[in-house]
Amino acid sequence: MAAIPTWTKIKEDMQREETPEQLVAFHRDYFYQRFEQFEIPEVKGVKQLISRLKKQNVCLSVASSSSKELINIFTQKLDIQRYFDVMVSGNEVEKSKPNPDIFLKVAQWYGAAPEHFWVIEDSKHGVEAAKSAGMKCIGFANANSGNQDLSKADVIVREMDEITDFFIEQMYR
Structure with a gap:
């Protein structure tokens, strides 16, 4: 599980007594409770983009460093889960982004070469992972992701509606 090395480092840096596994479980449980209680803000234009892509028979997937449980909470609350063919979580790969494993797992699931994929990413590590996987990438610069360097993306958008028909x-020529 990709989270263990991160929490091992946090445990060492903060001199915690808990095991990395206990810290992961505490963090997971705390955030799941918070997410289940509160409204998740919808990113403007996401549902419309997903709908347009599906109408054009574009296969859609989620490749998130988050856990499967958190992905499920988000996609269910936003009522978009049904649009995705596959959802791959950080729990399902050994190495987190910027390692390309998560995107390569999606390509493997579809049985297609990575160069046939476009990734929409809002993080520097995500863009790096997509490019390392050999995929094309749209960098989504938005307020929720901070001022991250997305310059390695093939194109950068600030609003989802910039991704026009x-x-x-x-994209698919």
Whole structure:
């Protein structure tokens, strides 16, 4: 599980008595309770983009460093879970982004070469992982992800509605 090395480092840095596994479990349980209690803000234009992509028969997936449980909470609360063919979590790969494993797992699931994929990413490590996997990448610079360096992306957008039908057609030429 990719989270263990991170929590091992936190345990050492903060001189915690708990095991990394206990810290992961505490963190997971705390955040799941918080997410289940509160409204998750919808990113403007995401549902419309997903709908347009599905109408054009584009296969959609989620490749998130988050746990499967957290992915499920988000996609269910936003009522978008049904649009995705596969959802791969950070728990399912050995190494986290910027390692490309999570994106390569998605490509493997579809049985397609990585160069046939476009990734929408809002983090520096995510962009690096997509590019390392040999995929094309749209960097999504938004307020929720901070001021991260997305310059390695093939293109950067600030709003989801910048990904127009024309752009989508060009993606698959």
